[in-house]
Amino acid sequence: MTLSPTPRSTIQRGKKRGVTDRAALERVLDAGLICHLAFVTPDGHPVVVPTGYGHEDGTLYVHGSTGAASLRAGAGAEVCVNVTLLDGVIYSRAVFHHSVNYRSATIHGAARPVTDPDAKLNALRVITEHIAPGSWDQARGPSPQEFAKTAVLALDLHEAAVKIRSGGPGEEPEDLTPDRIGASWAGVLPLVRTWGTPEPCEHLPPEVGVPDYVSSRTRQDGPQ
Template sequence: MTLSPTPRSTVARGKKRAVTSRAALYDVLDAGLVCHLAVVVDGAPVVLPTGYGRDGDTLYLHGSTGARTMREASSGMPVCVSVTLVDGVVYARSAFSHSMNYRSAVVHGVAERITDPARAEHGLRVLTDHLAPGSWDYSRRPTPKELAATAVLALDLTEASVKIRTGPPGDEPADVAENSRWAGVLPLHRSWGTPESDPTLVGPWEIPPHVTHRT
């Protein structure tokens, strides 16, 4: 399946980096942990980093019901969500040609506030298991009070764009021919460290498999 571009989601700059595969959109979203939610509050843009989770073509976000940004994001006004993964720094021969290897996704749409308790709980499960797979079934479930204090938003993934850059620097031919400076890519790799148990745990504890499998 391919993305269906709209005027807002059509890549205008760096068109050669645009990717139209919907699978690529899923890959970027599934690999990230933090998205940035852009919303207008009192006539000014606000961009917030927050956790998220994807279920099919729906992106779930959450926040406090007392947060003005959550209320504005679910008021029927357009919002924008972006996720960026940096894979390396591209060192070029010229300062102008320095860049990054990256994967990015931008989603446009109108977020829906989920009011049905069962749907809201499903959205929170998606969010939880995206951040910490296996934790929903292991942890205590949210109480009605906790659910009431949490705003769960759903954003359709119909209107989205993806850009990806890979490979070496794109230096000017004259800089390449001069051969007087090093150029290349410094890859950036993410890895999980050793789990650290909460010091308030009493007695010996084995770290659960759903935690250790990520290390």
């Protein structure tokens, strides 16, 4: 399936980097761990906050304290969410063409509060499993008090834009002449992310080893 751009989700600059495949949107969201949620406060001030998220069946979920300004202001309001993954720095022979390789997804829409208890619990499961896979079935679930103190917002993934930049530097023809081509280094400095060694909690008994759902992430290439 393809994305169907609206006026505000239509890419204006760098259109050639736009990707309309909905699967590409899901891949970016799968690879990220933190999104930036933008909203306007009741007194008219724009605010951007970083937060964890999860997505399932065409819906993105964010959560936080019921007292959080972002959750209160975002409920029922138009918001914008962005997830960006930096993949490398581009060195060119001209500073104008220095750039970065990246994957980016931007979603627009009205955030709706999730109040149905079963839907809210499922949204918390989705967020938990996105950030810390395997934890939902192993850790204690939210108590009634914790559940009441947590707010969840849902945002449809209908209105979204995806941009991806990969490859080497762009160059001007005059910088590729024999007298200029070797004047400075040009290329890509890839950014590689890896998980470190798990560090147990100070209260954990020494006989409790690292579970596979944690250690398996260290055997992967890292958060892509």
